[in-house]
Amino acid sequence: MNKKVILLVEDNPDHELLTIRALRQHGLAGDIVVARDGVEALEYLFGDGARNGEAGHGLPHVILLDLKLPRIDGLEVLHQVRSHRRTRRLPVVVLTSSDDEKDMADSYDRGANSYIRKPVDFREFSRITRQLGEYWLNLNQAPPMVGGM
Numbered sequence: 494m495n496k497k498v499i500l501l502v503e504d505n506p507d508h509e510l511l512t513i514r515a516l517r518q519h520g521l522a523g524d525i526v527v528a529r530d531g532v533e534a535l536e537y538l539f540g541d542g543a544r545n546g547e548a549g550h551g552l553p554h555v556i557l558l559d560l561k562l563p564r565i566d567g568l569e570v571l572h573q574v575r576s577h578r579r580t581r582r583l584p585v586v587v588l589t590s591s592d593d594e595k596d597m598a599d600s601y602d603r604g605a606n607s608y609i610r611k612p613v614d615f616r617e618f619s620r621i622t623r624q625l626g627e628y629w630l631n632l633n634q635a636p637p638m639v640g641g642m
Contacts, residue, residue, distance in 0.1 A: 496523030497630045500553035502534040502570065503527065503588075504562050508611065512557065512588070515619040521626030526553065531565025534558075535573060538580055555584045555629040560591055560600070568599055575604040582636045584629055 499516065503509045513525055528534035538552070556574065560567035567587065574580045586607045587600045597608050609625065612618045 497521075498524045498526060498553040499626075499630075500534065500537060500556045501525055501527050502529075502531070502556065502558045502562065502567065504529050504559065508559070508590075511615065511618055512622060515622035516626055518619065519623040519626060521623065521630055530563045531567065531570045534562075534570050535565065538574065539577065552580065552583060554635065555586060557586050557588045557625075558605075560587060560589045560596055568596075568603055571600065571603045571605060584633065584635065586625060586629060588625075 501509065501512055503512065509527055509529075513527075516525060526537060528537055534556075558567045558570060562570070567589070571585055571587070574583060574585060581604075584606045585604065586609060587597075587605045588609050588611060589596065590611045591597075592610055600608050607625075609621060612621060
């Protein structure tokens, strides 16, 4: 299957809808899988449960990760993604409303590929999402995954 899969890890329903709308508006996502907290994200990536490799997708092409999540926060999700051989090369873009420099530093220290603050204005949010999707889904040459995608 050659569809580009995005794992969107976002607990805010409004931000979830805005992100999906912006990605689809620009034709940048074949499939968008949503995890609404860190536990759901880790289940999708590593679990044996119903979400593991949902619909046969296997690993996503990119993870869009919010930091302020219930149950397990985004920094811990990022740490676990980087700690596993199968997922350590997955592109992870932190997409957050946090403007805390410590959050940014911690994200990069744990292996984030990019850190983007969510703009409040929808037009700006849409523009940034288009650029983000263009780069990570179309321009970026992804490293080979351990065991393939």
